[in-house]
Amino acid sequence: MEEIDLAAKLQKISKMDPRALGAKSVVEMATIRRRQAVHLEKEIGSLEPGKKADLILINLAEPNAVPMYDVYSQLAYALKASDVDTVIIGGRVRYARPQASHPPRTRNPRQSARIREARRRVLEH
Numbered sequence: 001m002e003e004i005d006l007a008a009k010l011q012k013i014s015k016m017d018p019r020a021l022g023a024k025s026v027v028e029m030a031t032i033r034r035r036q037a038v039h040l041e042k043e044i045g046s047l048e049p050g051k052k053a054d055l056i057l058i059n060l061a062e063p064n065a066v067p068m069y070d071v072y073s074q075l076a077y078a079l080k081a082s083d084v085d086t087v088i089i090g091g092r093v094r095y096a097r098p099q100a101s102h103p104p105r106t107r108n109p110r111q112s113a114r115i116r117e118a119r120r121r122v123l124e125h
Helices: 002-015 023-030 071-078 109-124
Strands: 053-060 084-089 094-096
Touching: 002 023, 002 071, 023 071
Parallel strands: none
Antiparallel strands: 053 084, 084 094
């Protein structure tokens, strides 16, 4: 995931434009557009019957996951590889983080709830 962040920032620097390669574009480039780069459009790139199911599950209880204003920005700039809980490749679980070995960094779950509530109030106004 750090590579996604780096790719976006390098484009911004090389173009001297803070809008170059936005979060949505860089996340799509690393996910659904990679199928085109490797000519596997019929096998990967979306969750459909007959295609290989490759996906990750991310722990959104970590402090760097809240508040989430924009999912693409969060994926591109805030979330890290250490936030990945499960990796599924070809429909098979290849990695599942043991919960006991990685307690959430959030010491107070109410803190995350307060942050999410503050986000909701900000978005309502």
